[in-house]
Amino acid sequence: MTQPYDPAAIEPPVRQRWNDEDAFRAPDRPGEKPYYCLSMFPYPSGHLHMGHMRNYTISDVITRFHRMNGRPVLQPMGWDAFGLPAENAAIARGVPPAKWTRDNIRHMRGQLKELGFAIDWSRELATCDPEYYRWNQWLFLKMLEKGIAYKKTGTVNWDPVDQTVLANEQVIDGKGWRTGAEVEKREIPMYYLRITDYADELLEALDGLDGWPERVRTMQANWIGKSEGMEISFPVADGELTVFTTRPDTLMGATYMAVAPEHPLARKAAEGNPEVAEFIRSCGTGGVSEAELAAQEKRGIDTGLTARHPLTGEDLPIWIANYVLMSYGSGAVMAVPGHDERDFAFANKYGLPIVQVVRLVDGQHEYDDSNWQDWYVAKENVELVNSGPYDGLDHQAGFDAIADALEEKGRGRRRTQFRLRDWGISRQRYWGCPIPIIHCDDCGDVPVPEQDLPVRLPEHLVPDGSGSPLAKDEEFLSCECPECGAPARRETDTMDTFVDSSWYFLRYPCVDNEESMVDRRTRDWMPVDQYIGGIEHAILHLLYARFWTRVMRDFGLLGTSEPFERLLTQGMVLAETWYREDDQGRKVWFNPAGVDVERDGKGNIVRAVAAEDGQPVHFGGIEKMAKSKNNGVDPATLVGQYGADTVRLFSMFAAPPEQSLEWSDAGVEGAWRFLKRLWQQVHEHLEADVPDGDPGGERSDEALEARRRVHETIAKVTDDVGRRYTFNTAIAAIMECSNHLSRFRPRSAGDFAVAREGWEALVRLIAPVTPHASQALWQKLGHEDSILEAGWPAVDEAALVQQQVTVVVQVNGKVRGRIEVPPGSDREVVQQRAMQDENVQRFIDGKSVRKVIVVPDKLVNIVVAA
RNA sequence: GCCGGGGUGGCGGAACUGGUAGACGCGCCGGACUCAAAAUCCGGUUCUGGAAACAGAGUGCGGGUUCGAUUCCCGCCCCCGGCACCA
Numbered sequence: 001m002t003q004p005y006d007p008a009a010i011e012p013p014v015r016q017r018w019n020d021e022d023a024f025r026a027p028d029r030p031g032e033k034p035y036y037c038l039s040m041f042p043y044p045s046g047h048l049h050m051g052h053m054r055n056y057t058i059s060d061v062i063t064r065f066h067r068m069n070g071r072p073v074l075q076p077m078g079w080d081a082f083g084l085p086a087e088n089a090a091i092a093r094g095v096p097p098a099k100w101t102r103d104n105i106r107h108m109r110g111q112l113k114e115l116g117f118a119i120d121w122s123r124e125l126a127t128c129d130p131e132y133y134r135w136n137q138w139l140f141l142k143m144l145e146k147g148i149a150y151k152k153t154g155t156v157n158w159d160p161v162d163q164t165v166l167a168n169e170q171v172i173d174g175k176g177w178r179t180g181a182e183v184e185k186r187e188i189p190m191y192y193l194r195i196t197d198y199a200d201e202l203l204e205a206l207d208g209l210d211g212w213p214e215r216v217r218t219m220q221a222n223w224i225g226k227s228e229g230m231e232i233s234f235p236v237a238d239g240e241l242t243v244f245t246t247r248p249d250t251l252m253g254a255t256y257m258a259v260a261p262e263h264p265l266a267r268k269a270a271e272g273n274p275e276v277a278e279f280i281r282s283c284g285t286g287g288v289s290e291a292e293l294a295a296q297e298k299r300g301i302d303t304g305l306t307a308r309h310p311l312t313g314e315d316l317p318i319w320i321a322n323y324v325l326m327s328y329g330s331g332a333v334m335a336v337p338g339h340d341e342r343d344f345a346f347a348n349k350y351g352l353p354i355v356q357v358v359r360l361v362d363g364q365h366e367y368d369d370s371n372w373q374d375w376y377v378a379k380e381n382v383e384l385v386n387s388g389p390y391d392g393l394d395h396q397a398g399f400d401a402i403a404d405a406l407e408e409k410g411r412g413r414r415r416t417q418f419r420l421r422d423w424g425i426s427r428q429r430y431w432g433c434p435i436p437i438i439h440c441d442d443c444g445d446v447p448v449p450e451q452d453l454p455v456r457l458p459e460h461l462v463p464d465g466s467g468s469p470l471a472k473d474e475e476f477l478s479c480e481c482p483e484c485g486a487p488a489r490r491e492t493d494t495m496d497t498f499v500d501s502s503w504y505f506l507r508y509p510c511v512d513n514e515e516s517m518v519d520r521r522t523r524d525w526m527p528v529d530q531y532i533g534g535i536e537h538a539i540l541h542l543l544y545a546r547f548w549t550r551v552m553r554d555f556g557l558l559g560t561s562e563p564f565e566r567l568l569t570q571g572m573v574l575a576e577t578w579y580r581e582d583d584q585g586r587k588v589w590f591n592p593a594g595v596d597v598e599r600d601g602k603g604n605i606v607r608a609v610a611a612e613d614g615q616p617v618h619f620g621g622i623e624k625m626a627k628s629k630n631n632g633v634d635p636a637t638l639v640g641q642y643g644a645d646t647v648r649l650f651s652m653f654a655a656p657p658e659q660s661l662e663w664s665d666a667g668v669e670g671a672w673r674f675l676k677r678l679w680q681q682v683h684e685h686l687e688a689d690v691p692d693g694d695p696g697g698e699r700s701d702e703a704l705e706a707r708r709r710v711h712e713t714i715a716k717v718t719d720d721v722g723r724r725y726t727f728n729t730a731i732a733a734i735m736e737c738s739n740h741l742s743r744f745r746p747r748s749a750g751d752f753a754v755a756r757e758g759w760e761a762l763v764r765l766i767a768p769v770t771p772h773a774s775q776a777l778w779q780k781l782g783h784e785d786s787i788l789e790a791g792w793p794a795v796d797e798a799a800l801v802q803q804q805v806t807v808v809v810q811v812n813g814k815v816r817g818r819i820e821v822p823p824g825s826d827r828e829v830v831q832q833r834a835m836q837d838e839n840v841q842r843f844i845d846g847k848s849v850r851k852v853i854v855v856p857d858k859l860v861n862i863v864v865a866a
Numbered sequence: 867g868c869c870g871g872g873g874u875g876g877c878g879g880a881a882c883u884g885g886u887a888g889a890c891g892c893g894c895c896g897g898a899c900u901c902a903a904a905a906u907c908c909g910g911u912u913c914u915g916g917a918a919a920c921a922g923a924g925u926g927c928g929g930g931u932u933c934g935a936u937u938c939c940c941g942c943c944c945c946c947g948g949c950a951c952c953a
């Protein structure tokens with residue numbers, strides 16, 4: 001009797017074997033670059049969630065594929081260990097963030113190990129370790145020295161009750177998350193990194209990132225937002241108001257000026273004008289996030305001040321408008337309501353004049369106010385109107401003529417503007433990397449000397465939600481000024497956690513180096529060959545990492561500019577949501593695991609009840625797995641139930657990696673059934689009687705067909721896993737092949753050898769996804785070596801040759817028949833055979849054939865008159 | 867609001883370069899095994915009509931290009947991700 005598939009018995013010994021063999025260690029051989037397969041490291045939130053599980057399975061499949069193809073591979077793992085959730089946990093439970101974080105890491109490391117990932121654990125790192133973050137501090141000081149880091153003020157969310165700075169996430173509908181108090185905007189000094197110095201390079205290098213998804217490159221390009229335009233100065237009472245515009249050609253259509261509420265002119269207007277002051281104050285509440293600002297209703301107020309049009313000399317009113325961002329350009333715009341959507345909306349609301357200065361000249365349509373939307377931002381096939389001497393010029397000529405005129409008058413200059421802003425890295429938080437600065441009354445801001453690094457973060461503090469505990473910790477605060485020796489105080493701000501994650505991949509190769517940030521190994525092993533992580537990181541993290549890598553390159557620490565050769569952005573993991581409303585009408589969410597659902601024949605939900613009380617619950621849609629909807633499925637539970645291979649198999653099979661994945665318990669069941677069947681089928685083959693004779697001898701037609709399918713599958717899986725990363729279709733092909741192979745009954749020694757070849761191929765093809773089962777089956781098939789060393793199956797081209805191919809016959813594009821022909825048949829022959837087909841005849845009989853299209857070995861389309 | 871992506875059977879998805887829409891899996895229906903159930907195995911399963919052969923319709927909606935469109939173009943609807951202090 002065959003041993004049934006029992007992952008609880010199979011998986012642990014297999015993992016033990018890999019462990020004993022130290023099978024996942026990346027070899028360090030000078031000059032040799034291992035394939036560097038990197039996953040975005042997890043935030044240690046407490047438990048591994050499905051998103052992690054999916055992410056790391058994808059990289060493990062790629063890692064194991066390359067290992068089986070004979071390449072040394074580095075697949076490391078670490079912890080993005082600083083951040084806000086640790087402080088929230090501390091506030092909620094009174095546990096120091098350090099302890100909470102390290103406990104979580106311990107637990108999650110165990111969970112990762114149970115999944116059998118081929119990770120080189122000897123290189124593990126955590127960003128909260130002083131041995132790691134000391135290099136954040138070291139590089140920050142180098143940047144400060146070179147002027148790449150600098151200090152200026154920035155706007156933050158201020159909770160007036162807790163007297164603390166809030167993250168955007170902590171601002172809900174303009175109110176503090178804990179206090180409910182109306183959030184205020186506040187200006188505070190912060191450190192910034194000059195990422196804008198690299199804007200052009202970061203933009204241009206995107207073209208070379210062939211291994212990145214097009215959409216990520218587009219998003220980054222739009223984020224950097226390079227635009228060619230002009231800086232124009234409008235004279236005002238005692239000076240000038242400078243604006244940036246990409247459309248100087250519309251200058252004659254400017255009817256008012258708009259400045260941000262934080263603009264100096266706005267402040268000036270507020271002096272002695274309580275109404276204006278009140279308006280500015282009202283703009284000072286609510287959060288600072290751009291999404292929030294942009295979604296606000298457009299509001300404004302006339303300052304009573306005017307600016308003189310640099311060409312016409314006309315006086316234009318200056319308005320304060322909440323839709324003008326102080327952080328872009330100069331914080332002021334010339335408003336051309338005729339040709340800008342936002343200006344148009346604003347002008348309409350406040351009754352400001354709207355002048356058309358551009359019109360379409362394509363002669364196709366008449367344009368007027370009724371189809372405003374069609375022409376107001378057009379740049380092609382346009383001419384200037386109502387623009388005096390510039391009438392009749394097209395967009396470019398108008399741009400040039402007006403730019404020249406302004407430059408001549410000294411009222412403007414051509415300039416490139418980026419949307420990208422410098423990266424503010426100061427955070428008024430405890431659980432982060434301390435910024436290594438000392439404040440001295442006499443010497444000012446003094447960098448901590450290199451030999452005093454790292455500035456260690458005290459780990460015993462417990463934040464309470466009101467301000468940083470560092471600012472209250474005398475032991476941390478008090479120090480001596482490195483320059484004059486007088487008593488001084490430490491900077492209490494910590495660094496943005498994006499700093500930690502901007503270079504962690506440079507540290508894995510040299511994690512043991514206590515002397516320097518990176519070394520020869522980093523230079524040898526970079527760039528990362530394949531990076532895998534969530535699409536939500538498409539802009540910020542990836543842009544910061546590209547910037548940081550370039551800074552290190554310019555310091556002579558690295559030879560590469562681009563850190564990530566190829567990028568794969570995985571989709572989210574979704575699950576059903578179920579709820580019931582309580583007395584106050586609030587939704588109470590039930591975990592899908594605790595809901596029993598009854599469906600009709602069409603799959604519609606008939607009845608759903610909570611298992612705990614048998615009372616009905618309502619379907620809330622399919623949503624991203626999240627605590628708030630209580631729809632998370634714990635990978636650990638499933639691994640306990642089905643084993644790691646089944647969970648890995650389902651998550652790779654249910655959807656291609658880039659798409660979102662809908663969790664389904666029934667689908668997991670299906671993956672489990674497939675593995676049981678494969679296990680059974682290989683055992684049946686092993687237990688069958690081996691026919692006598694020469695294994696290299698004659699093969700039946702069935703055997704040749706089976707062999708053709710096996711080699712087609714090898715070709716498809718190799719392409720799907722190695723090039724396309726469509727693991728779902730690779731698995732489907734393996735399932736299809738195993739279904740066929742299990743029906744094949746070898747009757748000769750030659751046939752039996754074909755079956756053996758097939759099963760050995762399938763066990764290896766599925767090995768990157770289900771390594772435990774494959775390792776066990778590989779051993780049963782008589783091999784001593786590790787599945788990682790078993791080699792990837794090779795395609796025998798000779799096995800792929802087919803005697804007949806099916807050609808589809810269409811009449812006027814509709815399929816009317818199929819014919820079998822030898823591959824490579826003549827067009828004429830195929831066409832004639834197609835026209836003789838009985839069903840085809842019915843549709844072409846008595847009609848004149850206008851045209852026949854023949855796609856060799858695939859399709860014939862006969863076009864007949866109607 | 868701005869930038870990016872997506873929408874295909876009852877469900878997850880496949881169709882890679884414009885060439886058979888629905889591979890593979892789930893679910894469901896029928897059958898075998900069983901005293902019975904579970905598990906397993908076999909068959910069917912886009913919709914409409916038809917016993918079947920076959921015919922008609924069909925890839926969010928409305929148009930277009932083409933011998934041929936899930937795929938390309940134009941307009942719209944809905945959903946999701948990001949928006950600089952969540953990570």
